[in-house]
Amino acid sequence: MTLALILLSVLILGSAIVALSLRNLIHSALLLVACWAGIAAFYLWAGAEFVAFAQGLVYVGAISMVVLFAVLLTRQGTASEPLGFASWQRFILALVAGGGVAGILVGAVLGTPLTVTTPGPVPVLTVKQIGAQLMGPHVVALLVVGILLTVSLLGAVVLAAEENVKSPEDEV
Amino acid sequence: MSAYAMAVAGSEPFLERAPLLLRDAFVQLLPAPTQWLVHHLITIVAILAVFGLFFAFTTIAERKLLGRLQNRRGPNRTGVPQFSILPWRFKHTLFGLSQPFADAVKALTKEDIVPAAADKLLHFLAPVLVVAFSLLTFAVLPFGRNLIPVELDSALLYFFAAGSATELTIFMAGWASRNKYSLLAAMRALAQVISYELPLMLSVVPVVLVAGSLSTREIALAQGGWTFGIIPHWNVFTPWGFAGFLLFLVAALAESNRSPFDLPEAESELVAGHLTEYSGFKYALFFMAEYFGLTALSGLGITIFLGGWQAPVPFLGFVPSYAWFMLKLVGMIGFFIWVRGTLLRLRIDQLTRLAWQFIVPLALINLLNAAFWSLTRDWTGALQLVRWVISAAIVVGPFVLLGRKLNAGRAPRTYRYATS
C-alpha cells in the first residue's frame, strides 16, 4: 500500500515539476494531464472511486481540452519573444518563497503528532450514498455549484467570443 | 464476486459457466501467489483476443456489407495463402474471409513514414494511447451474466471518463504531425467529439435515473423479465427509452466519427484529416481504435437500452448470455454499417445545428420524460395506459415541433444534376 503511494507521489510530483518547467507549452499541458491522471489514481488508491472518475472526466477529458485549445489560440505570432522564465532572478525569488512555504508545510506535517495512525479498512461510499448526501444535506451547495457552472459557462462564452465590431485600428 | 460464487455453485447451466470454469481450471494449475495476477491477465487476454478478432471480422463484414448495400459482392478473393512447400493446394477462397489478415500483414510491412519536423515522441505515442484508451472502456461492459471484467459501482462514469481520454490522442496526432492541415482537422474532430459528448451523456442519464444506479451490471439486471411473457422489459421498449436509444445512436455515430458524421476524416475530401501524416501500422492502430470505440459504444448501448445480455424471449433462455450479447453486438454493428451505406456526409454547420438545436433539447426533454416515468412507477391498470400515452406524447410532440423548426425554410431542397 505504502509503496504504491510512494510510487504515485513520485509520478505526480515528477510530472508536475517537469510539466511546469518545460518550454513547450503543449508538452507541459500533456504532462499535466498525466499528473492529473496520477492524482485520479491516488483517489482510487484512497478508495474514493467516484471522485477518481470525476477527476478523470473533468480534468483529463474537459480541462485539458480547454487548456490545449487556449494554448493553440494564443500562440505568439513571433517566436522571438521568449516564453520561458521571465528572468532567472524572478525564478530564484519564486523558488525561495515557494521553498519557504514548502519548508513550513513539511515541518508542520512532520511535527504534528497525528492521532490517527493506523489506517482502517477502506471506507465504502457507494454512488447512492453520495447521491443521497448531495440531494440531502448538501443540496444548497449543489444548487449553487449548478448556478456557478451555468454562469461561468455563459461568462466564458461571452469573454472568449469574437467581437464582431471592428475597431478602426484593426482595419488599418 | 457474488456472481462468480453463484456460478461456481452450479445453479446455472453449464454453458453459462463455461468460460469461468475454463479460466479457473487454468488458474488452479499455477502457484497461489501468481493466481491473482493470472486471473486478471486471462481476462485481459480474453478481451484482447475476442475483440481483436471481432475487429478483424468487422472490417471484412463492413466491406462485404457495404458492397451488398451497393449491389456489389465485396471482397471475396483472399483465401488461404498458397505456400509452395505445402504438398497440396487448398483452392477455396473462403469467401474472402482472410482479407483482414492480409490487410494486417500489409499494414505491418508497409514503410512507416514520420515527417522530419514531427514531434517524434507524440507522433509515436498518439496511436499507442488511442488503442489503450479505447480498450479501457471494455473493462466495465457486462458481456454476460458472469462476465464483467471489473465490477464498478460508478461504471458509467468510468466509461465516459475513459472514453473522453481518447480526445487527447486526437489532439496529439494532429499536433505531433506538424502539419497545419492535420492540426486544423484535429481541431475540427475535437470540436465534433466534444459537442456530441454532451448529448451522448444526456441520452444515458435517463436510464441512470430510472435504474437508480451507475453500475452497468445493475442496469442490465434491471431490464430482466417479460410483460405478457413475450415483451422484454428492455428500456428500448418504453417511450423514453426508445427516444433515448435513437438519440444515443446518433450521438454514438458522431462520437465515433462514423458516416454520416465522418467529416473530420472525410477520406474522400480531406485525405483523412488528422491522420494525414500516419501510414502503415500506426494508421492501422488508429483504425483499430476507431472500431474498438464503436464496439464499446455499441456494447454500452446494448447494456443500457437493449437489455444487455438478457434473452429477448423466455424460451430462448437456454442460450448462454454472452451469446446474446455478441448477437446484439453484431446487430448493432450491422446497423451502423447499414447507416454508413445509406446516408450522406453532413456539413459542419449542419452537424452543429443538429447537435445544439435538436439532439440536446430532445435529450433534456427525454430526461424529464424519464423523471415522469420513474415518478409514475406505481400506476397500474388503466393508469398504465395513461402513463404510456403521456410519455409517448412527450417524445413525439417535441420531436415533431423541433424537427419542423430544424427544417424550417430548408426543405424541400432542389437538386441540380449534370445533364448527360
Next chain:
Amino acid sequence: MLGSGILKGLAVTAKNFAGSFYDPERMATVQYPEERAPLGEHYRSFPLLVCENAADPLGTLRCVACTICEKECPPQCIYIEKSKDKKPDATGKPQLYPVIFTIDTAVCMGCGICAELCPFDSIKMDKVFEVTATNRFTGLLLERDQLAKSNAYYHSIRPAEAAEVDARLAAERLAAEEKAKAAALAKAAAAAAKAAAAPPTTPPSAA
C-alpha cells in the same frame, strides 16, 4: 416529418442488400477474371500496327515509316527509324518500311491521335488492357514484331471499322490498278503509235 427521408433511404439500401443475393441483374460488378464485361465498340488501349499477312507480319506491314505519328504523338512515345531501301508493299509498289518501330506503353496515354492521323491506315488502337511486365523499362517497350497484328485480328476487335478501312483500301487499290491499267494501255498505245508512225503526233500526257 423529420427522419422520413432517412427511413426511405434505409429501405432503399435494404432492398439492395436483399436483392443482391437473388437478382444477378442488380449487380453492378462482374467477377472479373472469370467473367468479363464486354468492351465497347470504341474502347481503345494502346496502338498496334496492322499487317496484311499473318504469316509474314513484318513483311506485310502497311506502315511506310512516314513518321507523322512520331511527330504528332503528344507524350512522344513512338520511335521510328526508316529503312534505307524500299520494298514492295501489298500493292506491289516499292515503299520505305520501318526498320525500328517502338512504342513505350509506359508513356503512351492512349489518346489515339496516331491512329487518327495515319494516312496509310497502318496504326490502329488495340483493345488489350491487361498489359503487365516484370520489368518496367524493357517489358513495356513494345517492339515492331510485338506491335504487328494481322488484319484478321483487327477485324476481330473492330469489325465495323476494319470493314470500312478494307473497303476504302480496296477501292483505292482498284483505282490505282485502273490507273495503272490505263497508264499501261496508254503506254501500249503510245508504243504502238511509235511503232506505227515515226514522229509522235500527240504527247502521252495529253491522253
Next chain:
Amino acid sequence: MSPLQLCLLLSSLLFCVGLVAAMARSNAILVLLGVELMLNAANINFIAFWRYGPNPEAGTGVLFVLFSIAVAAAEAAVGLALVIAVYRHQKTIRLASINRLKG
C-alpha cells in the same frame, strides 16, 4: 511514517510546485495551471483526511472534493477565456506585459 503523513507531504509539495509555477512562469496559461495544481493539492488533503479521519461514512471530504472539482472546472473555463480575451487585445499572454492597471 504513516500513510496519512505521506499524503499530506504529497499535497504540500504539490501545492508548492503549483505555487512556484504561478510565481515564476511568465505565461498566463501556465500560471493558471499552477493555480489548478494548488487546487488539486487541496483536494488530495480532503481525500486523505476523509480516508483516515474519524468518520468516513459521512463522506464530507468526498463531497467537498466533488464541489471543488466543479469549481475548478468553472475557474479553468473562465480563466482561460480571460486569457484568450486578453490575448486578443494585447497580442501577448506574458503576465509581465499585461500591466495596464499598474498604479
Next chain:
Amino acid sequence: MHLPVSLVWLIPALPLLAAGIAALAPRSCRTLAAGAAIAAMIAAFVISCLALHTALADPGAKLVANFEWFDVGAGAMRLGWLLDPLTAFMCVMVTFVASLIFIFSTGYMKADANFKQFFCFLSLFAAAMLGILVANSLLLLFICWELVGLASYLLIGFWFHKPSAAAAAKKAFITTRIGDLGLLLGLLWLADSTGSLLFYDGGNGVLEVAALGSLASQVTVGGLAVSTAIGLLIFCGAVGKSGQFPLHVWLPDAMEGPTPVSALIHAATMVAAGVFLIARVYPLMSADLALPLVPLHALTVVAFIGAITALLGATIAVAQNDIKRVLAFSTVSQLGYMMLALGVGSWVAAIFHLLTHAFFKALLFLGAGSVIHAAHHEQDIRRLGGLRGRMRITFATFAIGMMALSGVPFLFSGFWSKEAILHAAHGWQVSHLPFGAALVAVVLTAFYMTRLVAETFFGTARTEETEHAHENSAVMTVPLILLAVGAVALGFLGTPAFPWLQARLLGEPEVHGHPLFESAGLMMLSIVLVAVGLGAGWAIYGRRPRVALDAVDPLAKAAPGVIAALGNRLGFDELYAATLGRLVTAGATVADFFDRYVWGGAVTMLARLGEFAGVVNRENDESAINGGFNVVSESFRDSGRAYSRAQSGEPQSYLRFIATGFVVLMLLVILGGGR
C-alpha cells in the same frame, strides 16, 4: 367549499406562472400572453373568493401554514403563508381590480409593440403584490416587496425610449429603496431580537404576545422601546412604498408609465402595500401604546406623517394641470388619510378606506385612461374639455368615481370610509392637529375633483384631438362600469349602522352597529365641508367653463405665487436635488479626492522621495566629489526603484509577497506562539 391554508400560495403563483408563460412566449404571441395573464388573474380571483369564504368562517383565527426553506446552522429558515380576513379581503380586492385593469389594458395597449412584455410585467407585479398579502413571514414579505419595486420599475419605465419615463422609473426605484433600507434594517433587528420572522407561529411569531412583550420591554437609544424603533424602521418602508411625506416625490412621476400601470400602482398594488404592511404589523406598532413612559409612540409618528401627507397632497393637487397628476396627488392625499387612520389606532378604518379607494381610484384612473386614449394621448386638462357628450359612459363612471373620492354623502363608498377615518381621528387623544388637517383636506379634495371634472368634461372641446374623441370599445368601458358599481356598493359593507367589514377584520363574531345619527355632528360637519368644496369648485370652474386654450386659471389670477409654487409641487424635487443630491455628489467628490491625492499621493511621494534622494546624491557626487560615491547614489536610486517596483501591477510579485508573508507569519507562530 373551503380553501386549505396550505394552498394559499396558489393566489400569487398563478399570476407568476402567467408571467413566466408571457416571458417565454415569442414576441408575436400577444393573445397568449394577455390571455394567460387575464385567465390567471381571474382564477386567482376565484381562489381569493374561496379564501375569503374560508377566512370568514372563523374571522378571529389566523390560519397559518409554515414550512422550512432551508437549514441555517443550528436552526432553519422558515417561511409561511397566512390567511386571515385582512389577507382575504385584500386578495379579493387586488385580484378583482387587477383583472379589470388587465382587461382594460388589452384595449389600451393594443397598438403597442411590446404588448407581450407589458402583460408579463403586469402579471409579475400582481404576483408580487399577492405574495406580500399572503406572506406569513416578514422575510417573504420583503422579497415580494422588492419584487414589487422591480416590477414597478419595469412598468413605469415601460416606454423607456422617453427620457422622462426612464428618469421616473429610476426615481421611483431609488426613492422607494431609501425606505426599503429602513425596512431591511427593521427586519434584521427584529430577526436579531426575536430569532424569528414569522408573523404567527403558534405563539412563537413576532406578532404574538410573547414576542411583543419582550420587544416592548426592552429599551434602546433615546429611551425608545425596541418595538417602537423597529416599528419606525418598518414604517420607513411603508413611507417609501406608499408615497408618504417626505418620500412622496416618486409617485406623481410614476404617471409616466402607461395608464393601466398607474391605475394598478395607485389603486390596488404598490401604494396599498405600505398601508397593508402597517396594518399587518399593527400589533407590533401598537405594542408601545401601553407604555406610558416612552418619549414617543410609533403610531404618533404614523398619524402625523399621514396628516401632513393628506394635507400636502390635496393642496398640491389643486394646482396640477395633468389629469393623471391630479389623480396622483389625490392618491398621495388619500394614502395620507389611511396612514392617519392607522396612526390614530383605527386600522380597520384604514383598510376600509384602502378597499373603497382601490375601487374608485382604479375607476378614476381607468376613466382617465379612457379619456387619454380617446384624445390621442392628450393629458393636459386645459386642452381637453367638453367630453361629456362624446364619452357618456366614461363621463358617468368618472363622475361616480369623483363623487366617491370627494365623499359625497350616503350613496358613495368614499363617504363612509372617509367618515370612519374622520371619526377615528376625532377620537384620538394625543392631538387634534391631524383631525384639523384631515378636515381641510376634505374641502380641498372636493374642490380639486370638481375642478378636474369640470375642466375635462364640461365646456367645449379646446383642441382638434378632443374634438374627435369618441367612446372606447367594450373592453375598456365594461371594466369602468364594474368598478363604478363597486365604488358605490362597497361603502355599504362598512357603514356605522352595520360595520360588517370592520367587525370581520377585527375578528369579532357579531356586528355591533350604531344608530346612524349617533355621531351626527361630525357627519354633518363633513357633509358641509364637502359641499363647500364642491360648491367652490363649481363656482370657479363649472359655471364659467374655460373657453380658450391659454386662459389663465381663475385661482392663479387670484394668487399667482401660491399656485405657481403648488404647480411646482412645492419644490420638493428641487429641494431634494439641492440638498441630498448635492450631499451625495459632494461625498463622492471628497472620496475621489482622497483616493486620488491623499492615498495615491502618499504612495507616489514615497517612491519619488527615494528616487529624488538618489538623484540628488548622484548629482552631488558627479559634480562635487566625482566617481567614488557612485555606488552609494546607485543604492539610493535602487531604493527608490524598489519603492516603485512594489507597485508593479504584476500579480506574480504580489503572490510572492503573500507567500513570503505566509512564511514569516508561520515562523512567528511556530517560534513565538507555539511555545
